């Protein structure tokens with residue numbers, strides 16, 4: 001028998017991972033403070049370089065102003081009262097530069113490059129190609145995207161969706177930049193189509209915070225407002241790198257420090273942005289004088305926070321025993337909480353050695369912190385982000401943070417409370433609008449009543465469930481309202497197979513990314529307006545609304561000329577998909593709603609509590625706060641009280657020779673969007689394929705700094721490999737490691753998720769490191 005000869009050109013699948021080459025690293029020493037003149041120069045470079053001076057200045061003048069548009073870079077709130085003429089940060093400016101760019105990925109561009117060729121380029125290169133300007137279709141078996149009309153695009157989506165064996169074979173992803181109006185219509189469409197398959201980026205982000213807080217204080221959102229910071233005695237910044245990811249938070253921290261607050265950082269890495277801050281809008285800051293931010297820096301082990309907060313609770317109990325009635329807030333505990341006795345017993349049973357081993361922090365350091373928290377007015381604010389949420393025990397860890405607040409009564413009074421710092425600028429609003437695979441019945445009842453239909457009740461897929469479902473059963477349809485599903489999710493190669501198994505993948509996007517290249521049998525790019533752009537419907541200017549991290553709902557109106565006259569607003573794209581797909585099965589006047597966003601807001605008001613007089617109140621400068629029970633000390637928990645949850649102490653323990661890898665952001669990226677190749681504060685230039693390790697650990701491995709290494713992750717007998725990363729010694733605890741997302745996502749096992757929230761454990765990946773095989 002003769003075997004068939006291989007075809008001359010074996011078809012090459014487009015690469016799911018960015019190329020493994022290095023870009024030419026330069027390592028300097030990490031900074032001692034964030035912002036200052038380099039930040040201002042970097043902002044202007046990005047904005048004027050991409051958008052030109054006129055368009056760039058036009059955009060910056062409206063950024064975060066009450067009559068302008070909301071910065072798409074993070075969810076940190078804007079001041080309620082006074083706004084500076086430049087109410088933005090370096091990284092907000094980069095986000096605007098990326099959107100306002102005059103570069104365009106036109107039909108000629110797509111004719112020039114096959115998807116395989118595009119996928120061989122880096123994420124940075126893809127980002128540099130500019131705005132998507134017209135709908136594009138990749139036909140089955142096609143190698144190149146080709147232009148398609150909007151009508152045809154909606155027709156393809158409706159045909160594919162209506163051919164599915166069940167509505168549950170549709171997967172409808174949302175990234176947290178979608179406006180309230182687009183998100184509300186989207187979830188309505190998906191539920192009228194017949195499924196709750198609404199995975200969103202939150203599933204990979206603050207889902208753990210939502211789960212933890214819902215159970216302890218009855219609301220899955222933070223309880224503080226911006227003005228609380230000026231009244232706080234102590235502000236904990238835990239598992240968060242605000243210098244890069246929420247730079248405007250540094251002005252808030254600086255103001256608090258000047259009023260006498262102590263800021264305490266809990267982070268395995270020394271993050272320069274937490275050490276000091278040079279306010280770019282103050283003369284002293286521009287001259288390089290920095291305000292010292294942190295008074296205590298606890299270099300916790302990766303995944304050691306649950307042990308640390310258990311330790312704080314233990315130290316508080318000891319202080320209370322020494323001075324009864326002085327430390328714990330007895331009245332608060334009695335009136336507003338339940339479960340304290342049981343929790344206190346558990347804390348007493350936890351030994352100091354378990355706490356110190358688990359956290360990597362000495363008992364004296366923890367006791368010192370406890371004394372600080374218990375001193376003064378006990379006005380404590382705890383802020384946290386991905387350093388807490390992306391671990392197996394994330395929910396229990398965040399509950400442990402909450403317990404400390406409950407013991408001190410540091411909740412629902414000025415200067416005190418819980419502050420999960422959200423990522424995407426409207427991720428919190430999207431959830432309020434119903435982007436959730438398991439919305440409560442009260443929401444579904446009301447939605448059904450207002451729109452006269454029976455919303456499906458069975459829960460849908462979250463992100464991880466969606467990946468597995470697409471992987472296991474081919475033939476699904478995936479629609480992404482923004483985002484970059486392939487690169488943002490864990491286990492890149494596994495997710496790539498999942499997407500390739502789909503009949504159709506369609507992405508509503510502004511910029512080119514890897515999810516456009518790793519596709520289903522057919523694929524669509526649906527280009528939309530960005531937030532900075534004017535949105536006219538039926539000749540009338542429209543605005544959208546968003547909700548920030550502190551539950552302020554406010555308007556956002558772009559002022560730039562759109563990158564192309566073929567772009568549609570996200571809201572209109574959703575409406576047209578719905579109209580084409582549901583046809584006669586719906587009585588919702590989709591395109592009529594999308595022609596006047598006030599009409600959508602009327603429907604939001606009818607369905608969702610807290611939006612009374614929405615259209616009127618949102619037009620007031622600065623918007624309005626949504627109600628927050630926990631802030632008012634009314635707790636929507638089964639016991640109607642804030643609830644202590646006695647979780648057994650746990651942590652991920654790598655074996656000897658293994659490390660615990662966290663995947664994090666560099667200074668020059670927004671999630672999967674790579675603006676540049678530098679990580680200025682950490683002293684890294686021109687390279688992303690790096691792994692930070694403790695210098696002693698590196699020496700122990702016999703690996704010299706800057707040598708290439710291969711990283712293998714270990715999970716239940718499986719291994720995953722990421723090749724050719726440069727080893728960088730960095731100030732961090734032994735046994736811990738760090739590498740950038742999304743390059744390291746290939747190492748995150750799809751099955752390794754947080755208990756309850758099902759969030760991928762992107763901050764605790766067990767790895768081994770060895771000299772690169774190719775070196």
Ligand SMILES: Nc1nc2c(c(=O)[nH]1)N[C@H]1C(S)=C(S)[C@@H](COP(=O)(O)OP(=O)(O)OC[C@H]3O[C@@H](n4cnc5c(=O)[nH]c(N)nc54)[C@H](O)[C@@H]3O)O[C@H]1N2
Nearest residue numbers: 091239240241245302303385386387423424664665670671
């Ligand atoms: N410029 C810019 N802004 C952004 C983003 C961006 O990519 N770029 N992304 C946005 C989004 S969606 C989000 S969610 C936020 C993310 O904001 P962050 O959560 O600040 O982002 P990460 O880079 O993931 O940083 C996690 C921090 O946690 C620390 N850490 C890691 N593991 C642990 C641990 O076990 N314990 C503790 N205590 N700390 C740990 C890391 O050292 C790092 O300082 O930022 C938002 N804003």
Ligand SMILES: Nc1nc2c(c(=O)[nH]1)N[C@H]1C(S)=C(S)[C@@H](COP(=O)(O)OP(=O)(O)OC[C@H]3O[C@@H](n4cnc5c(=O)[nH]c(N)nc54)[C@H](O)[C@@H]3O)O[C@H]1N2
Nearest residue numbers: 175205482483484488508509510511513663671672741762
């Ligand atoms: N390993 C690891 N993985 C992670 C994380 C981590 O820390 N480590 N963090 C996780 C977190 S916190 C998050 S939030 C997710 C992020 O996951 P996603 O939200 O899916 O990813 P982004 O990179 O923010 O999406 C970028 C794309 O959004 C599109 N876009 C930008 N602006 C707009 C717009 O206005 N409208 C529309 N429709 N599209 C737009 C652009 O095409 C751009 O390429 O990633 C998660 N993945």
Ligand SMILES: [Mo]
Nearest residue numbers: 205206423424
């Ligand atoms: Mo996020």
